[in-house]
Amino acid sequence: MRLKDHSRFVQMLEQIHQESSSLSESEQWHLRYLDAWEAQSDGNYAQSELQFRQVIDHSGDPELIGKASARLLKILSLNRHYDEAFVLANHLASTLPQVKDAQVRFDLLTELSEMLDFADQTDLALQYARMAEDAIPPGETSCFPLMLQAAALYNGKRLTSASPEPRQAIDACTTAGDLVSANAIWLVLGSMYIDGNQPLKALDLLDQIGPSIRTAGYYPHLLSSQVERAQAYLKSGNDDEAKKAALAALAISHPDDTGDWVMTDYQVLYQIEKKQRHDAAALAYHERFSTLEKNHLDDVHARALAYDMAEQHLLVQKMQTEGLSKQNSILKLQQALTGKAVETSRLYIALLLLMLVSVVFWLFRLKRSQLRFKELSSLDGLTGIFNYQHFISEASRTLQILEKRRSTACVIAIDLDHFKQINDTYGHALGDTVLKRTVAICRHQLRPDDLFGRLGGEEFCVLLSGCHRNQGMAIADCIRKALAATLVDVEGGVVSFSASFGLACTDTSGYELQRLCKDADAALYKAKRTGRNQVVASGEHIDQVQAQHAEKWAS
Incomplete structure (x- = not known):
């Protein structure tokens, strides 16, 4: 009942509570x-x-x-209790052979599939979903296992809107009357239509399943369907309806919800306000989107780290078990060879050393893995430079030191021009190549002590230590010219790209990182508004500094 008719389920639950004393x-x-x-x-x-x-x-x-x-x-x-979740998942997987109740076994298999899909372990998620399909207890249907298979294929990027798996899952769930699971697959299809630049198909689908989603009353689907509607309207060029849908999604979202759908909703609102040149509103939405995107990237790293640490925990447990088994074997060997004390002692020492070397070797590997995981958690997975969180931490620490030394510094905000057009026209693979090429060019122009980080998407930030405004403008303009002169090969030709730069310095903005970043962002927005592919500095003497800088490079 809870999956087929949610409102009826709630009514029955209230009725049972009224009679709970009996x-x-x-x-x-x-x-x-x-x-x-x-x-x-x-x-x-x-x-x-x-x-x-x-x-x-x-x-x-x-x-x-x-x-x-x-x-x-x-x-x-x-x-987001990932460490505990993956430890529990390993424990539940180990107890599966002892589970005799068919319903409990089915529930465990489906939840393990969903958890492993969440950890980006597509093959294992599919394996558990198919095991659940082969172990359907009385009263259950193939709906949920088929839905999990389609979801795992989608998250693993092995699914298209023409694939048969979504339709099979929808048919099974519709027949079973499971509105929640059927809606989940419909929404996956909607996302694929939007990703495939078919917004009108997505809108037709959302209109079709809207009554079913409202009837089910499942919060994640109420929210995600509204955000998908906003995305579809935005892609079809209907900004007014897109804004209405996005604001409606915010209205129904929980105040503490920081998930991917809320992040996407802020991105849609930012794009709309930016397109309509409502700069203050666009900046406010972009700040919220950037915060949630940073949280999302940190969350992905945390999930991967928790999964790997759970696997390492299992490995250590296995090593300890093997070590105890070896010790037992040694004791038995000593008892059996009491008449040969010298030989037994030598054998004992040899085995003990072997075990010690083995344990040290495995502990060394474990420590090396932990250090590697720690290093990866501070770097952006695509470009290899600092991620948002680590850049903010290092930049704040560096500014405190510079303030004590009374040394100057500059912050440069960098945003690639028309990057979305590159992704939409040539695909995300070329977009990733442009991001990597941008990082390589910037690194070539920067000094060893400069801090360089990716804030999210196509936005980057640089902290130039011990640098005056004129030096900062010169470095930023060198990077700008190098980017504008760069060509990226594509099939049948080449693609050029450029970037806009905003610069803020401690002599006018102070040493507080948040203020420096806001001033640099404001200058960046001015560079965007006044033609892109240029460097704009914040402060009282912006025009004079820029004129001097331009005269210097002209000479």
């Missing part, structure tokens, strides 16, 4: 499990996690504990 203890725990499921459906993940933990810790019902553990796995990932 329920047995076992029935009370079943009611607590249903309350936790409803809290999850409504997007109240913190409350849902607490209730599922209470069921696991205190109900004493093995079947209910298995179901609640499966649901808790998803809640932990939604609440």
Whole structure:
């Protein structure tokens, strides 16, 4: 009932609560499990996690504990408790051979598939989803396993709008009356239409499934369908309707929701306001989008690190088990060879040294992996320069040192011109090449002590230590000219690109990083508005400095 008719499910739940005083203890725990499921459906993940933990810790019902553990796995990932989530996933996977209840086994298989898909382990996610399809208990259908297979293929970029898997899942879920799962696949198709520049198809699809989404009342689908509508209207050129849809999505979003859909919604609003030259509103939306995009990138790194650390934890446990087994073998060998003390001692020492070397070797590998993971968490995965969080941290620390030394510094904000057109025209692969080429050119012009980071998308930032305004303008203009002179080969020709630069210095903006970045962004927006492919500095004497700089380079 909770998947087929959500409003009826809520009514029945309220009715049971009115009669809860007459329920047995076992029935009370079943009611607590249903309350936790409803809290999850409504997007109240913190409350849902607490209730599922209470069921696991205190109900004493093995079947209910298995179901609640499966649901808790998803809640932990939604609440970003990745370390605990992956440890629990490994534990649940190890208990699968002992699970006899068909329904509990089915629930565990489906949740493990969803969790591994969340960790970008597409092959493992597909494997568990197919195992669930082969182990459907009475009362269940193939709807959920087929939906998980389609979702894993989509997240693994192995799906197109013409692939048969989405339709198979939709047909199975529609037949089963499972509105939530059917809507999930419809929304995947909508995303593929939008990604494939077919906004009108996406709008037709959203109109078709709108009543079903409202009937199901599932918060993630209510939000994502509204954001998809805003994206589709924006791509079709209807900015007014796109803005209405985006604002409607913000209105229904939870205040603490920082997920991908809210991030995308702010991006849509930023693009609309920027197109309409509402600079203040565009800047405000862009700041929110940038914050959420940084959180998203950090979240992806955190998920990958948590998954790898869980695997490393299993490896250490295996090493410890093997070490204990070797010690037991040594003891037995000593007892069997009591008459040969010298030979036994030599053998014992040799085996002990071998075990010690083995443990040291594996611990060395583990430490090296941990150091590597730490290094990767501070770098942008595409370009290899500092990511947003690490750049902000290092830049703030450097500015504090420079302020104590009374040394000057400049911040340069860089934004590639018309980068979206490059992605839309030539594809994201060429866009990635342009980003990498930009980083290489900037590095060639920068000094060893300069800090260089990617803030997100096509935006970069540089902190020039011990640098005056004129030096900063000269360095920025060198980078600008080098970028404008660069050509990228594509099939059938070449593509050129340029960038706009905004510069702020400590002599006018002070040593607070946030103020420096805002002034640099303001100068960057001015460079964008006044023709792009130029350097604009903030401060009281901008025009004079720029004129001197231009005269210097002309000579």
